[in-house]
Amino acid sequence: MTFREINSKMVEAPVVPGRRLFSQRGAMLAYRGDVAFTPNIQGGQGGLMSMIGRRVAGEATPLMTVEGNGTVLFGHGGHHVHVIEMTGDTLYVEADRLLAFEGTLQQGTMFMGSQGGVMGLVRGQATGQGLFTTTLQGHGSVAVMAHGGVFEVPVTPQRPVHVDPQAYVAHHGDIRNKLSTAMGWREMVGRGSGEGFQLELSGNGTVYVQASEEKL
Numbered sequence: 001m002t003f004r005e006i007n008s009k010m011v012e013a014p015v016v017p018g019r020r021l022f023s024q025r026g027a028m029l030a031y032r033g034d035v036a037f038t039p040n041i042q043g044g045q046g047g048l049m050s051m052i053g054r055r056v057a058g059e060a061t062p063l064m065t066v067e068g069n070g071t072v073l074f075g076h077g078g079h080h081v082h083v084i085e086m087t088g089d090t091l092y093v094e095a096d097r098l099l100a101f102e103g104t105l106q107q108g109t110m111f112m113g114s115q116g117g118v119m120g121l122v123r124g125q126a127t128g129q130g131l132f133t134t135t136l137q138g139h140g141s142v143a144v145m146a147h148g149g150v151f152e153v154p155v156t157p158q159r160p161v162h163v164d165p166q167a168y169v170a171h172h173g174d175i176r177n178k179l180s181t182a183m184g185w186r187e188m189v190g191r192g193s194g195e196g197f198q199l200e201l202s203g204n205g206t207v208y209v210q211a212s213e214e215k216l
Contacts, residue, residue: 003083003100003141010075011083011143013066013100020103021066023074027099033070040065066100074100074143082150082208083143084170090137093144093170097210102140110135144169148211160202163209173205 004012013021015035028037040063066072075081076099084091086105101107110133136142144150146169155161155175165179178200201207 002085003102003143005081005083006073008080008149009078010073011081011100013072013074013141013143015066015068015070015072017069021072021100022063022103022107023066023072023100024076024098025064027074027076028064028066029073029075031070031072033068035066035068035070035072037064037066039063076145079145079147080149080210081143081145082169083141084172084208086136086138086140086142086172088139089172090135091142091170091172092133092135093142094168095134097144097146097169098134099143099145101136101142104140105136105138105142108135108137109133144208146208146210146212150208150210153207153209155201155203155205155207157202157204160200161207162198162200163207165199167209167212168199169208169210171201171205171207173203175201175203175205175207177201 002014006012010029015021015031015033022040023037025039081099092110150169153161153163155171155173171177179198
């Protein structure tokens, strides 16, 4: 089962008996066939801890479980949609940028401080991004949202990538992230994203960046 991009702001997803999809609430634009949509208070495939992580991250609305036999068109708020095909590794994606994903993927929640140390904790306060990032692991399709489209930037051991935290969408691969700044602690207070804050990603993988700093 593979998601198909209809245009830059809409994706088509097949729904087959015995396999579920999960989507952000309000993401369904249209559907064909016998398809049912129900709120998922467990937070997708990740169970209770995934739900808790999403709540702490400020994501108040539950995911929707999509089941049946048919086809669904997903989109949200006129945002650009980008499809990522998972082949067994782990995708880290901001919860508010997650549009829909296949139920074959195991969902979890990662505390950003676990990779970024103290500076990872500062990230959520300084940029408005969540301290928690959703993880999706396994094989299947994921549709993410962004302002102005998404482009993929390779990360290699010889060439780390610095991203504005509010332009960050997702990443996968063997990558470590940390928030860095050229400012002193006093200067950081009250500042947002931009040249003062940079999310540094090093290792080997891919980071997905949106073409705008505007928050969803």
